[in-house]
Amino acid sequence: xxxxxxxxxxxxxxxxxxxxxxxxVSLGIFDGTDAAEHEFPSQVFVVSLINEPWRGNSxxxxxxxxxxxxxxxxxxxxxxxxxxxxxxRAGSSARGPAWRPGKLLAKRRIVHEKYRLYGRNDNNAAxxxxxxxxxxxxxxxxxxxxxxxxxKPARRRGVVIGWGLTxxxxxxxxxxxxxxxxxPCPEKTPKAICIRSxxxxxxxSGDSGGPLLVDGVLHGVASYIxxxxxxxxxxxxxxxxxxxxxxxxxASYRRWIQRHTGIAP
Numbered sequence: 001x002x003x004x005x006x007x008x009x010x011x012x013x014x015x016x017x018x019x020x021x022x023x024x025v026s027l028g029i030f031d032g033t034d035a036a037e038h039e040f041p042s043q044v045f046v047v048s049l050i051n052e053p054w055r056g057n058s059x060x061x062x063x064x065x066x067x068x069x070x071x072x073x074x075x076x077x078x079x080x081x082x083x084x085x086x087x088x089r090a091g092s093s094a095r096g097p098a099w100r101p102g103k104l105l106a107k108r109r110i111v112h113e114k115y116r117l118y119g120r121n122d123n124n125a126a127x128x129x130x131x132x133x134x135x136x137x138x139x140x141x142x143x144x145x146x147x148x149x150x151x152k153p154a155r156r157r158g159v160v161i162g163w164g165l166t167x168x169x170x171x172x173x174x175x176x177x178x179x180x181x182x183x184p185c186p187e188k189t190p191k192a193i194c195i196r197s198x199x200x201x202x203x204x205s206g207d208s209g210g211p212l213l214v215d216g217v218l219h220g221v222a223s224y225i226x227x228x229x230x231x232x233x234x235x236x237x238x239x240x241x242x243x244x245x246x247x248x249x250x251a252s253y254r255r256w257i258q259r260h261t262g263i264a265p
Contacts, residue, residue: 032161032176035093040161042067042146042218043175044090046075046132046209048083058084064162064210066218067145070137072261074148075209076221076248077115077130080106086132091142093175095163107135110260112253126190128223129248131260146211146218148263149251153193153214156182160195160222160245162210182214186228186244191252193220196244212247220247 046065051058063079065088073088080086086106114127161177178197185194195212212220223246250257257263 032172032178035161035175035177037093038142039093040175040177040213041142041144043093043161043210044073044088044143045095045163046073046079047087047089048080049085050082051084052082063208064222065132066211066221067138067143068148068218068257069145069261069263071134072263073132073134074218074221074250074257075130075132076125076223077111077128078125078223079209080109080130080132081111081115083109088132088134090138095171095173104134104136104138107133109133112256124226124246125223127248129221129250129253129256131257133261146213146216148254148257149214149217149219149249150254151251153182153217153219155214158182158195158212158214158219160210160212162222180212180245182212182219183244185246187226189246191249192223193247193249194244195220195247218250220250223248 044065044067046063048061048063049058050061061079061083063075065073065075065079067090068074083106086109087103088106089103110131110133112127112129115129116126118124118126158180159177160180161175163172163175180195180197183194183196185192193212208222208224210222211218212222225243225245227243
């Protein structure tokens with residue numbers, strides 16, 4: 001992709017079904033640790049078939065997402081925008097056969113009406129948040145909704161999770177978790193919350209749409225990664241402490257979520 005000023009978190013794993021489809025850099029977990037089975041029962045894997053008829057191609061976009069009720073998933077807008085079909089897979093920390101009982105189709109996708117790309121090469125996103133309504137409710141025996149934040153986090157430490165690229169350059173087979181510091185966003189980013197981890201670990205390619213959790217409460221939805229030096233490629237600096245992650249601040253969208261889902265704010 002070249003030296004991007006900022007990386008939108010668009011696709012963890014773009015599998016093209018036609019020549020020439022784009023592959024986008026994503027935000028995920030670098031040098032995290034394996035999550036225990038069912039440690040994060042609210043985490044899901046979101047797979048969308050994206051059609052781009054004007055380019056003559058289609059591809060699969062994979063992301064993370066969070067269960068906020070038995071029939072609703074919260075994820076990033078760019079994960080489902082333009083999707084012809086979306087599936088949600090849940091119920092296990094391991095990618096693969098264990099997901100089969102928790103594999104459900106989306107009934108509809110609601111992208112925030114003000115979602116837009118901006119910045120150099122359209123590498124940033126505003127209002128990058130979306131809801132996925134499932135055709136059937138999730139099985140609560142292995143999956144559980146997470147509470148939505150009502151305001152700013154009470155402390156400056158949180159955890160991010162996902163199946164993103166590891167330090168070996170492979171996509172994780174087991175859900176990864178990483179403790180992070182919540183920082184003031186280095187650049188003015190409306191309705192966002194930013195994170196940074198210790199050198200040697202951090203956010204990198206993997207899965208956007210996943211959560212930032214503080215004491216078990218959902219505070220952020222993964223959107224993109226950024227660097228102060230806009231001549232650098234953020235994913236070339238995974239783990240060196242220079243890149244920070246930008247998440248949509250969930251508390252800023254409580255009324256929007258309630259309006260579409262009926263979930264009490």
